[in-house]
Amino acid sequence: MQVFNKSKDLQKQINALKTKNYTIGFVPTMGALHQGHLSLVQSALQENDFVLVSIFVNPTQFDNPEDLNKYPRTLERDVNLLKTVSNQLLVYAPTVDDIYENTVTSKHFDFNGLEHEMEGKFRAGHFDGVGTVVKKLLEIVKPDKAFFGEKDFQQLQIIKTLVKKNNIPVTIIGCDIYREPNGLAMSSRNERLSESARNEASFIYKTLQQAKIYFGTKSANEVVKWVEKQFSNNKTLELEYFTIADETNLKPVKRKSKSKTYRAFIAVYTENIRLIDNIALN
Incomplete structure (x- = not known):
């Protein structure tokens, strides 16, 4: 399994695959992977020749600094977990600098009002952070399809709007919520x-x-x-x-x-x- 830390190295590999007309599926994550993430990866593998999983704790989508600091960072464990699904996966685990260069700030987006409902009322700036990092990742990876869980259904609708408004050539796929045996949505x-x-x-x-x-x-x-x-x-x-x-x-x-x-x-x-x-x- 190849793990890339720099976007330029990743893009070189993706371009080589695309010249052979291979399709690329993309599963963006913030790491601390669990079976819910793996179910997204399995869905992506069924529909694409290669699948890239990004592991990046995005600082701009946390409205609570304490939450950002406490968010688990378990890259080695995550990579080992992904190997149980397939050795043919690509992993992109960038630094903050590789994604944001010198400016760790969000861009402001208009998601047709979707951003003002529910989560948007309680998490100031959250969806600007989500939109900023997802747009950057999609531009780096250039996947054919990207897979997101429906647990974050509002985020899923916002990302579909982001792609449409910015004419990003990718199909966004929503996947069923993966639950623990007692019904709790896996997170x-x-x-x-x-x-x-x-x-x-x-x-x-x-x-x-x-x-x-x-x-x-x-x-x-x-x-x-x-x-x-x-x-x-x-x-x-x-x-x-x-x-x-x-x-x-x-x-x-x-x-x-x-x-x-x-x-x-x-x-x-x-x-x-x-x-x-x-x-x-x-």
């Missing part, structure tokens, strides 16, 4: 949870599943109030937000329409660790 943050908190956090997905059932017969507002009540009665999980939104524009639903698709989004704190999840409702 690198889960490793920081105590065993009891990890077990208790299964309540998040159970509540989403019940909300989906209720959405079939109740109004969006009634479902939101029901979810808020469930968490007000929970002593270990603190609800930050629960929203039912139109999948296309991410606007909160006021009145249901049979012609639209909806999704429920949630953010919860436990042990000062923030967990997010979502579920398709129809």
Whole structure:
């Protein structure tokens, strides 16, 4: 498995593959890899001749410096984990300087208002940071397809908008949420949870599943109030937000329409660790 730290070396290898008409799949990550990431890599391998995995903890998408400092950096472990999937992968593990050169700042993006909903209300500048690094990575890698998990569904919609607005020639593929046996959406943050908190956090997905059932017969507002009540009665999980939104524009639903698709989004704190999840409702 080849691991590249510099974009110029990586691009030389990618250009050599493209001259032979090989297709390139891309899975961008921030490392601390788990089975959810590996499922993205497996999807990419099924659809492309070669797959590149980037491992880069992007400083510009953290609104909390403490969160950035605590984010696990486990490159050697990550590479060994990727080897269990395939030895034919390419890995790009750049330094901050290789991505940002001398200026570690975000560009400002207009994502048609998607950036102001949900996560955007609670994480100032987050999606500018995401847009900045994803655009840079796509320009470096020039993949045919890039694969993102639906756990970050808002981010997925924003990246699709980024690609469309900037005419970047890549197909963005959304992949199903990979869950732990108890239903908790798999995340690198889960490793920081105590065993009891990890077990208790299964309540998040159970509540989403019940909300989906209720959405079939109740109004969006009634479902939101029901979810808020469930968490007000929970002593270990603190609800930050629960929203039912139109999948296309991410606007909160006021009145249901049979012609639209909806999704429920949630953010919860436990042990000062923030967990997010979502579920398709129809």
